[in-house]
Amino acid sequence: MKKIRLLCIFLLIFILQGCAFDDPKYIHLKEKSDIAIYTKEIYTKLLKDEHFSIEFFDTNLYKDISVPEDENQIIENFIGSLSDENYKDEELPKEKEPYQLRIKFQDSKYIIKVYNENLVAIYPWxxxxxxxxxxxxxxxxxxxxxDFCKHVENRAKALK
Structure with missing residues (x-):
């Protein structure tokens, strides 16, 4: 009977020890390796000609509008016109952004929060x-x- 108890205690300790292992897929690094990591991910996908769609989202009305595919070029043009000086390491405004652009690739989804004519934030879903x-x-x-968001919003109003 002592051997069975000892074996049960040993198994219990061995099983509980497994809970202490760190699973690397749940490790979250606090610092970004690059200030433009998500923008570069999108640009890499664009350069590989991965198919994507853009969805305009009005955060005040909670309304989605699909952007016609012939206007998708705006994302590549926007990212292509960026320089290192455009990237900021600051806090975002506390108020809610009026617009979002949601970029959907086959394997990922990115959100661009458009705060005003001078500030945007990009991150994956x-x-x-x-x-x-x-x-x-x-x-x-x-x-x-x-300006692009205003254009999409005005076009949607005109189609009503």
Missing amino acids: DGNYKEDILSMKDIPKHYNLY
């Missing part, structure tokens, strides 16, 4: 790091995502 924060101050007006 399931990211581990803080979002990429970008200033649009020196971006050409025809690549500005705030």
Whole structure:
């Protein structure tokens, strides 16, 4: 009987020891290795010609609008016009962003929060790091995502 108890205690200790193992898939790093990590992920997918769609989301009305495929070029043009000076390491405003652009690839989904004509934040649907924060101050007006969102919103109103 003592041997059975000793064996049960040993098995119990061995089984509980397994709970102490760290599973690396649940480790979340606090620091981003690159200030533009998510923007570069999107740009890499665009350069590989991965198919994607854009969905415009009005956060005030909670309304989704599909962006026509012929206007998808705005994302590549926007990202292509960025320089290192556009990336910021600062806090985002406390108020809610008026618009979101949701970029859907086959294997991933990214969100671009558009705060105003000067500020956007980019992050994946399931990211581990803080979002990429970008200033649009020196971006050409025809690549500005705030203006693009206004265009999509006005086009949707005109179609009603």
